[in-house]
Amino acid sequence: MKKLLGIFLGVFTAIGGFMDIGDLVTDALIGARFGLSLVWVTVVAVVGISAYTEMAARVATITGRPVFDLVRERMGPRIALGNVIVSYFVNAITLVAELCGVALAIELLTDVHYLLWVPPVALLAFLVLWKLPFEHMERMYGLTGLTLFVFVVAVWQLGPDWGQMWHDVVHPTIPGGEGLPTYFFYAVVMLGAQMTPYEVFFFSSGAVEHEWDEGDLGEARWNVFLGYPIGGALAIGIQATAYLVLQPAGIQVEHLSQTVLPVAVAFGKVGIALAVLGIVAATFGSLMETLLSSSYTVAQHFGWPWGKAKAPVEASRFTALTIVTLLLAVGVALTSLNPITITIYAVYLGAATLPFTYVPILVVANDRRYLGEKVNGWFANAFGLVYLVVVSLAALAALPLLLVTKGGL
Amino acid sequence: MWRRLAAIAVTAVLAGACVGPSRTDADYRNKAANAAESMLSAVETARLVVETDARGSSTARYTSLVLSESEDAASSVALSFEVVQPPSRAAVALREQVTGVFDEVTSTLSDLRIAARAGRHAELPALAEPLAGLRRALLDLTRLAPT
Numbered sequence: 056m057k058k059l060l061g062i063f064l065g066v067f068t069a070i071g072g073f074m075d076i077g078d079l080v081t082d083a084l085i086g087a088r089f090g091l092s093l094v095w096v097t098v099v100a101v102v103g104i105s106a107y108t109e110m111a112a113r114v115a116t117i118t119g120r121p122v123f124d125l126v127r128e129r130m131g132p133r134i135a136l137g138n139v140i141v142s143y144f145v146n147a148i149t150l151v152a153e154l155c156g157v158a159l160a161i162e163l164l165t166d167v168h169y170l171l172w173v174p175p176v177a178l179l180a181f182l183v184l185w186k187l188p189f190e191h192m193e194r195m196y197g198l199t200g201l202t203l204f205v206f207v208v209a210v211w212q213l214g215p216d217w218g219q220m221w222h223d224v225v226h227p228t229i230p231g232g233e234g235l236p237t238y239f240f241y242a243v244v245m246l247g248a249q250m251t252p253y254e255v256f257f258f259s260s261g262a263v264e265h266e267w268d269e270g271d272l273g274e275a276r277w278n279v280f281l282g283y284p285i286g287g288a289l290a291i292g293i294q295a296t297a298y299l300v301l302q303p304a305g306i307q308v309e310h311l312s313q314t315v316l317p318v319a320v321a322f323g324k325v326g327i328a329l330a331v332l333g334i335v336a337a338t339f340g341s342l343m344e345t346l347l348s349s350s351y352t353v354a355q356h357f358g359w360p361w362g363k364a365k366a367p368v369e370a371s372r373f374t375a376l377t378i379v380t381l382l383l384a385v386g387v388a389l390t391s392l393n394p395i396t397i398t399i400y401a402v403y404l405g406a407a408t409l410p411f412t413y414v415p416i417l418v419v420a421n422d423r424r425y426l427g428e429k430v431n432g433w434f435a436n437a438f439g440l441v442y443l444v445v446v447s448l449a450a451l452a453a454l455p456l457l458l459v460t461k462g463g464l
Numbered sequence: 465m466w467r468r469l470a471a472i473a474v475t476a477v478l479a480g481a482c483v484g485p486s487r488t489d490a491d492y493r494n495k496a497a498n499a500a501e502s503m504l505s506a507v508e509t510a511r512l513v514v515e516t517d518a519r520g521s522s523t524a525r526y527t528s529l530v531l532s533e534s535e536d537a538a539s540s541v542a543l544s545f546e547v548v549q550p551p552s553r554a555a556v557a558l559r560e561q562v563t564g565v566f567d568e569v570t571s572t573l574s575d576l577r578i579a580a581r582a583g584r585h586a587e588l589p590a591l592a593e594p595l596a597g598l599r600r601a602l603l604d605l606t607r608l609a610p611t
Binding site for chain 2: 162163164165166232300304305306307309310312313315316319320322323324326327
């Protein structure tokens with residue numbers, strides 16, 4: 056019974072953890088601009104991230120070490136260092152976006168400018184990091200984030216033409232006035248938002264923080280194979296509400312407040328409250344995950360003692376790096392750069408660097424010295440290779456598409 | 465080599481993101497249509513939140529924030545368009561027509577924001593009435609873009 060409860064809580068945490076500011080913004084933006092014609096990207100992304108997170112979880116539970124701890128050993132220090140630099144940079148930019156995301160969500164409730172919320176949110180993150188056990192921290196934001204399902208229920212409440220919606224999903228067309236390069240630019244952005252590298256770093260390191268072993272692999276797989284697809288359904292729900300309410304009105308999503316507007320139309324004040332609560336929880340959770348992931352990658356590469364569960368004095372360099380990263384993120388957020396622009400560029404950078412995350416996982420998951428009999432089978436490898444081609448093509452196309460579309464204009 | 469490529473890429477992106485002068489009437493019309501499309505988004509966002517508020521389905525703070533953001537977005541679009549140099553006399557005439565509509569939009573959105581911030585929510589539907597006509601004017605302007 057306790058095991059079953061653990062699986063349920065884990066799945067719910069994975070669902071809530073799937074959503075972040077990148078998802079919230081790009082789902083609404085794309086739903087309002089392209090309707091349901093990019094739902095296929097969400098399906099592709101969910102299958103891909105589930106496959107690779109399962110590999111990362113398998114490596115972590117069997118070896119007791121996260122994937123990126125093994126990358127330096129397996130691929131050599133030079134390649135691994137390049138990987139760490141790219142990963143840290145992308146994580147840090149995403150951290151800025153998440154920090155702004157939490158502050159923007161609180162602004163929706165208080166109408167007090169988001170910049171004033173940035174320092175208190177960072178302080179709260181610091182306190183949660185130090186005072187709350189890892190498992191409680193994850194479950195707190197994972198479970199609260201489930202209120203975001205108000206977006207899915209809102210689709211029913213808005214009374215759509217289901218036949219038309221299904222037709223738009225399975226026959227994707229580019230709306231009038233949009234070009235093919237812009238369509239593919241946003242497909243790449245969506246892929247970056249939903250195959251976010253930090254989710255894999257965090258899941259893999261989290262398995263070690265939880266002290267999972269081979270016996271926990273089943274639970275990890277439930278979390279991934281059930282939690283992520285349901286998280287994907289949530290993302291599609293946000294796209295669908297934007298498609299039903301914002302697209303017919305010609306509204307272009309430039310603010311987080313516009314993401315909530317369809318839910319306000321469907322459910323009124325209760326809808327706004329649930330949506331904002333879910334956004335605060337989801338972005339705060341992602342803030343913690345990106346913050347920890349930034350330090351995890353660097354500490355694991357250099358072999359420093361690491362872990363949220365460790366006392367700061369036992370993992371002093373990991374702790375110092377976490378504090379410095381958080382302070383840097385606050386500094387960048389307070390420059391008053393447009394937070395939505397930061398978010399779009401964070402997910403874009405995530406997309407452009409996806410192979411840096413996924414190649415090492417595939418390599419380590421095929422190494423019998425680490426996994427013995429639990430190495431990838433032919434099916435996992437076939438999937439892995441297909442996805443490697445997909446993310447590599449997306450990464451290669453990212454810069455030309457950015458230039459041609461002038462950043463998706 | 466890589467540094468040069470990166471520098472070229474960054475310059476290209478920044479150059480692309482800036483609003484440059486228009487060299488032809490067609491390009492100027494295109495810029496006007498794009499600006500009208502963005503302005504239409506601000507107008508429709510405001511209309512939708514006012515309708516929602518009038519049904520008692522929105523909180524005062526949320527309505528106030530959305531109206532304030534719509535006004536900011538509209539002001540930003542208007543300013544970006546005003547700084548584009550019209551290439552001909554015909555373009556100057558078009559500029560006057562477009563900026564006239566944009567001024568009315570920003571003024572109406574300012575009135576809405578002021579009323580919402582002051583807690584005069586009952587006045588919002590009446591204050592938003594001009595937005596229906598402005599929406600039609602903006603839709604006409606969006607058709608200036610070559611199809």
